Every structure is written in structure tokens, then in C-alpha cells.
Amino acid sequence: MGFLLWILYGLCAGACASWLLGSSHQWWLNIIIGIVGSVVGGFVAGLLGIKSSNWIGQFLISVAGAIICLLLYNYLA
Numbered sequence: 437m438g439f440l441l442w443i444l445y446g447l448c449a450g451a452c453a454s455w456l457l458g459s460s461h462q463w464w465l466n467i468i469i470g471i472v473g474s475v476v477g478g479f480v481a482g483l484l485g486i487k488s489s490n491w492i493g494q495f496l497i498s499v500a501g502a503i504i505c506l507l508l509y510n511y512l513a
Contacts, residue, residue: 446470449495453502459510469505470498477501 447463450470454461461469477497481487488494 443467443471445495445498446474449473449498449502450506452499453506456499457503457506457510459506469509470502473500473502473505474498475501476504480504 447467447470450466450468450473453469453473454466474497477500480501481497486497488497
């Protein structure tokens with residue numbers, strides 16, 4: 437069950453990032469960008485000393501990471 441929630445969480449973070457940047461990608465690409473963005477966002481937040489113990493802060497960090505990944509994807513593609 438945890439894996440399915442992880443995919444759903446990645447989909448939401450990727451969809452929010454796509455919506456904020458005004459780009460439209462397929463749903464599976466939003467999942468990949470959201471999951472990778474969650475990892476990137478957590479890494480960058482750790483480097484900056486930002487810690488969040490609630491799910492809203494963690495989601496915002498994931499969306500920020502997904503935005504970084506989406507900008508990089510749009511630049512390279």
C-alpha cells in the first residue's frame with residue numbers, strides 16, 4: 437500500500453508543478469517528475485537546512501523539487 441501512496445503523492449506533486457509552470461505533460465511523466473522531484477526537493481531542503489515535520493511542508497518541498505526537475509526537463513527536451 438505504501439508504494440501506491442508514493443506514486444499518488446508523486447502524481448500530485450508533479451501535477452501541481454506542471455500546473456504552476458503552465459506546461460502539460462502526460463500523466464505518467466507527471467508521476468516520474470513528481471517522484472524524482474520529491475527526492476530532489478528533500479535533498480535541496482536538507483542542504484539549505486530546511487526541515488518540515490508536517491505533510492503540508494513536505495508536499496511543498498516535493499512540489500519545489502518537481503518544479504526544478506520540470507524546468508530541467510523542459511530545458512533539455
